Amino acid sequence: MLLAGCSTVCTTVAEAAKMWNLVVLCYGASSPALSDRNRFPTLFRTHPSATVHNPTRIKLMKKFGWSRVAILQQAEEVFISTVEDLEARCSEAAIEIVTRQSFLSDPSDAVRNLRRQDARVIVGLFYVVAARRVLCELYKQNLYGKSYTWFFIGWYEDNWFEVNLDKENIDCTVEQMRAAAEGHLTTEALMWNQDEDEKTISGMTSLDFRKKLNDALREEGYDIDKNRYPEGYQEAPLAYDAVWSVALAFNKTMDRLTQIGKSLKDFNYNNKDVADNIYSAINSTQFLGVSGIVAFSSQGDRIALTQIEQVINGSYVVLGYYDTQADNLTWRNKEVWI
Numbered sequence: 082m083l084l085a086g087c088s089t090v091c092t093t094v095a096e097a098a099k100m101w102n103l104v105v106l107c108y109g110a111s112s113p114a115l116s117d118r119n120r121f122p123t124l125f126r127t128h129p130s131a132t133v134h135n136p137t138r139i140k141l142m143k144k145f146g147w148s149r150v151a152i153l154q155q156a157e158e159v160f161i162s163t164v165e166d167l168e169a170r171c172s173e174a175a176i177e178i179v180t181r182q183s184f185l186s187d188p189s190d191a192v193r194n195l196r197r198q199d200a201r202v203i204v205g206l207f208y209v210v211a212a213r214r215v216l217c218e219l220y221k222q223n224l225y226g227k228s229y230t231w232f233f234i235g236w237y238e239d240n241w242f243e244v245n246l247d248k249e250n251i252d253c254t255v256e257q258m259r260a261a262a263e264g265h266l267t268t269e270a271l272m273w274n275q276d277e278d279e280k281t282i283s284g285m286t287s288l289d290f291r292k293k294l295n296d297a298l299r300e301e302g303y304d305i306d307k308n309r310y311p312e313g314y315q316e317a318p319l320a321y322d323a324v325w326s327v328a329l330a331f332n333k334t335m336d337r338l339t340q341i342g343k344s345l346k347d348f349n350y351n352n353k354d355v356a357d358n359i360y361s362a363i364n365s366t367q368f369l370g371v372s373g374i375v376a377f378s379s380q381g382d383r384i385a386l387t388q389i390e391q392v393i394n395g396s397y398v399v400l401g402y403y404d405t406q407a408d409n410l411t412w413r414n415k416e417v418w419i
Contacts, residue, residue: 083327085320088112088159095124102356104330104363108323109316111236112159113166116380123356125363125381127319127326127372129270131163131206137268137387137403138204138232139170140410147230151200152181153191153215155207163206186211192218200224204232209241209312210249216242217253220261227419235269235390236315239397240308262392264419270385271402272315274373282325282368290321290371319383322370330362337362393417 091110180198182191277288348355401412
């Protein structure tokens with residue numbers, strides 16, 4: 082089953098899938114809870130787990146000597162489990178968490194509490210609609226500028242703090258949102274193969290794929306030349322590589338079944354043998370896709386590098402990359418502190 086949608090949808094479907102011997106591949110879910118092989122024994126993701134960000138956050142805190150941090154989170158399972166992982170890593174790194182604030186939809190009280198606790202380095206974990214409310218509120222509370230450092234999630238669209246303000250009744254102007262956003266840091270699992278000229282399994286380079294995607298979006302009326310992309314744009318290479326993962330797994334499964342006189346057509350919801358063969362094929366997947374090397378951990382998670390960016394003069398600038406497995410931070414020394 083190839084599954085679109087975010088972590089909430091994936092959690093519900095993937096937890097039930099095992100009862101029908103279904104293997105699930107999801108390209109839009111990042112919740113760390115989905116790494117639990119007891120709950121989700123047949124799930125794979127081309128979208129990396131949100132916990133890949135935490136080692137990067139810790140690395141940056143150590144690099145800049147930030148020993149006291151605060152956490153602001155939306156009350157969703159994906160963020161709760163991410164925070165639990167972050168708290169454990171902070172404890173191991175001797176970094177004090179001065180306060181942990183959460184909210185459902187209105188972040189005003191939580192942001193006010195951050196100010197009362199004199200929080201200066203703050204990790205924010207929330208969906209993009211909530212992020213706009215948080216940003217407006219921290220502007221009102223004056224929790225931005227040279228005395229504060231915010232970590233936001235990196236998979237929002239690049240202009241997320243400038244759009245949908247009227248639609249979502251955000252009580253801040255574009256100029257105020259830009260002022261509050263200036264200087265914040267993001268961490269993001271790399272979604273594109275970094276060698277744009279390298280041919281992938283499809284025969285296209287990542288640049289070829291991006292051009293085809295952008296051309297299709299222009300035909301649909303999206304003004305992408307002004308950086309106005311549809312939501313989900315960043316997951317496009319993950320979706321494309323998810324389709325390739327399924328196709329390759331089916332090919333491998335058909336070859337194995339043919340050798341023992343069986344076929345994919347033999348599959349039904351009670352046929353665990355065919356399901357196990359499909360699972361084994363996806364589990365051993367490794368190929369170069371438009372999102373980079375596609376391979377899965379023992380928990381079914383995508384293995385990926387993390388990119389670090391900062392908003393400088395209103396635009397995101399890449400500061401560096403972190404390889405968690407090799408503990409290697411590549412830094413460009415482009416950071417700007419207001």
